[in-house]
Amino acid sequence: MPKIIAITSEKGGVGKSTLAVHLAGACHERGLAIALIDEDGRVGSALRWAGRGEGGLGFPVLDADEVKPKKLADLDAVIIDTEGRPKRKELRELAGRADLILVPSGVSALELESTRELLDFFEDEDAARKVRVVLTRVPPTGQAAEQTRDDLRDDGWTVCNTPVRHYAAYQKAAEAGTLCRDVRDPRAEAAWDDILRLSREVI
Ligand SMILES: Nc1ncnc2c1ncn2[C@@H]1O[C@H](COP(=O)(O)OP(=O)(O)OP(=O)(O)O)[C@@H](O)[C@H]1O
Numbered sequence: 001m002p003k004i005i006a007i008t009s010e011k012g013g014v015g016k017s018t019l020a021v022h023l024a025g026a027c028h029e030r031g032l033a034i035a036l037i038d039e040d041g042r043v044g045s046a047l048r049w050a051g052r053g054e055g056g057l058g059f060p061v062l063d064a065d066e067v068k069p070k071k072l073a074d075l076d077a078v079i080i081d082t083e084g085r086p087k088r089k090e091l092r093e094l095a096g097r098a099d100l101i102l103v104p105s106g107v108s109a110l111e112l113e114s115t116r117e118l119l120d121f122f123e124d125e126d127a128a129r130k131v132r133v134v135l136t137r138v139p140p141t142g143q144a145a146e147q148t149r150d151d152l153r154d155d156g157w158t159v160c161n162t163p164v165r166h167y168a169a170y171q172k173a174a175e176a177g178t179l180c181r182d183v184r185d186p187r188a189e190a191a192w193d194d195i196l197r198l199s200r201e202v203i
């Protein structure tokens, strides 16, 4: 059975869909059999992202309502992109079926406050061992990622080594319906390198 990787956050707009699409793209490039499931019913989701580009993203992006579990059985991993500000009931259910829960978070104090709320919730649900924080939209210069990672680790949380830095290439990729690897941008390669390294940490 595939490894089920869910991406969720307390706040909206932290970079879940960006992370979901790119992680799936990195796994695909590495030769893994992967599918991305869009569980965000609203606009601006992974499905729309895939629809904007010519010829899709190269890997399947599926509508949650149309997923046939049998068709997923042979995959190496399934990545689930979820809605921002999920209800507790949905999170509980997600924690039950996911093998790994990635919680993207910015490094600002406000974002970390809501990230910690979500982490506490998963701890209460006895799901803390499944959870890993991914620091996203991290300023490319300075020590913010290292500092935040150390603080969270001191509190017992698992934090991925590789932060996803803040690069315009991700926004360009979303607009073009492609991956940052494929946009014209001086930092496209640096952005893709973050994603590839992160993907090797999680799958
Ligand atoms: N690493 C990054 N560098 C620069 N911009 C980013 C990065 N990650 C995400 N963004 C931008 O931040 C905005 C929100 O990203 P995204 O849509 O991925 O968040 P989300 O958590 O899926 O939002 P929602 O909760 O609405 O589903 C987008 O404009 C996206 O291009």
Ligand SMILES: [Mg+2]
Residues within 6 Å of the ligand: 016, 017, 018, 040, 044, 045, 046, 081, 082, 083, 084
């Ligand atoms: Mg999203």
